[in-house]
Amino acid sequence: MIYLRTQYRATKNFSKHSIIDLIRFSPGGISRAEISRQLQLPRTTVTGIIRELKAGGIVHEIEAAAQSGNKPVRVEINPSYAYVVGIDLGATHGTYILADASARVVREMEIALDVRSGPVQILDLIDQNLDKLLDIAGVERSKVMAIGMGVPGPVVSRDGVVSAPPIMPGWDGYPIRAELHRRWPCPITINNDAELGALGEWAYGVGRGEDNLAYIKVGTGIGAGFLIDGQVYHGVTGGAGEIGHMTIQSDGPLCSCGNRGCLESIAGGEAIARRTMEYLHQGRKSSLSAIHPLERLGARDVFAAASRGDALAQVVMREMGVHIGTATANLVNLFNPGIVVIGGGGSQVGDLLLEPVRQAVGKRSLRISSRSVRITTALLGRRSSAMGAVAKALSSVLHQFDQAEAGLRSGGNWLQPE
Ligand SMILES: [Zn+2]
Structure with a gap:
């Protein structure tokens, strides 16, 4: 019985994560009927989950413009649910994007740097630049719900460290995520920049x-x-x-x-x-x-x-x-x-x-x-990796509300928040 209940809950959470991902990657929103069709879920299941997501403030419904009389209702991510930051650390520049929950760019900034200055100096600089970005946008530090960051080297994702990156001397094994987390106590993901470029172009490009x-x-x-x-x-x-x-x-x-x-x-x-x-x-x-x-x-x-x-x-x-x-x-x-x-x-x-x-x-x-x-x-030009980092950060935010309960972290088909 306990097994069955866990199984039911896991299935329900799996559906919830699939629904969230379908909504967030459907530009202009998506109707309940379309969600039900694409994920092959019963309408009642979709309606129940959407109700929960609405109550949690994660999604809202909008009336799409229609040619005929009845206006189709579309489900969208609620932009004001959260702010996230995507960072693309390059060899000679840092790109910073502040985005809302629907991945709309609120503010962005690109500042020259030299990654060879080493992790201590660069992470200090990133910290200052993030403050500057939030300051310009008029958003408080505490409002940032997650940070995604790309680095130009191979990344051991689960540990948030880079491994012997040829163009990042002095960074080998440095606990990037742990250090950032000390200053920004929110979920932080670290990935290879090109990996994030692939994700950014897939998600929004x-x-x-x-x-x-x-x-x-x-x-x-x-x-x-x-x-x-x-x-x-x-x-x-x-x-x-x-x-x-x-x-x-x-x-x-x-x-x-x-x-x-x-x-x-x-x-x-x-x-x-x-x-x-x-x-x-x-x-x-x-x-x-x-x-x-x-x-x-x-x-x-x-x-x-x-x-x-x-x-x-x-x-x-x-x-x-x-x-x-x-x-x-x-x-x-x-x-x-x-x-x-x-x-x-x-x-x-x-x-x-x-x-x-x-x-x-x-x-x-x-x-x-x-x-x-x-x-x-x-399509996103120089922003692909930073937008991939935004997608990763949003995965942490949008999927974390019941992650512990889901028990599906390794088996889910959503973009694992790590
Ligand atoms: Zn080589």
Whole structure:
């Protein structure tokens, strides 16, 4: 009997979590009838659960505009239920997004930093920047119900630490989540930035409705995140998706990871800056030669110049696109994704990067995979990872109200809050 009751409760909570996720990822809301149809749940079950969610303030119902007389009622997440913060910590920048419960961006901020300054200094800076963000938005610190954060390295998610990240020296094993939690006593999730990019684009971007998605973040580092059968794929220890360390030239330049010829050593941020400087030293003309001293030139300058139409920067980006294309062709052969999304700072150059990548996939991937894959830039642009972090934070908030009771944390199909 006890078993049966637990079983009933578990099933009910499972339905509740499924309903919440369906509502939150249906833009413009969804009707009860549609929920019942899509989840194959009886109408009475749906009505009962919606009533509970309404009473808890998590959802509300709105009357959609209708052409005919009867107005269909749609269920939506109640935006004012909570505030959450999504952080994308990059090698050279931090992006901060304050969002409401419906994932609408309330405020956002991007501030330059150097991740190599180490965890103590950077976490202090993040703390100050969050205060600044809330201050501008006029939201009190205590109103933030959860924080999601992405970092540019492999993450042991359950522990909230990074593991030997090549572009984050000094961070290996540092208790990031525990330290943040000391200052922000709310649920905090730490994930790899590219993984969050995949999640962000799936939830709110160009990858909506795609269950098999690969996201490639092109910035100072190059990383990939995978959604396989609708689930983010971490690998056994959080090391999945390190496409930046895929070998492209076995005798190529030395990489930050210690190997030679990795994609990142040939087409990552430092390589882009190096290649551009080589051209400038050869006397090639470019608006970038105005940078003084020239050693300060970074990949961001090249991305910006290329999208402004600077011919030399465009040549460099096309060259990089060939290498990124080779890696993408390998990835397409391995995973057979429905969509490959190119994101991060490099995505702002658009077709300059997309064209060589598409060509490489067309040439090198097997037809069965290359014909069925869409290759495109991120709809959320530089925000993909920060919005993925928002999605993670919202998972903690929207699913935590009865998580302990659910007993389904590992088996549920919702986006596990960890
Ligand atoms: Zn490497």
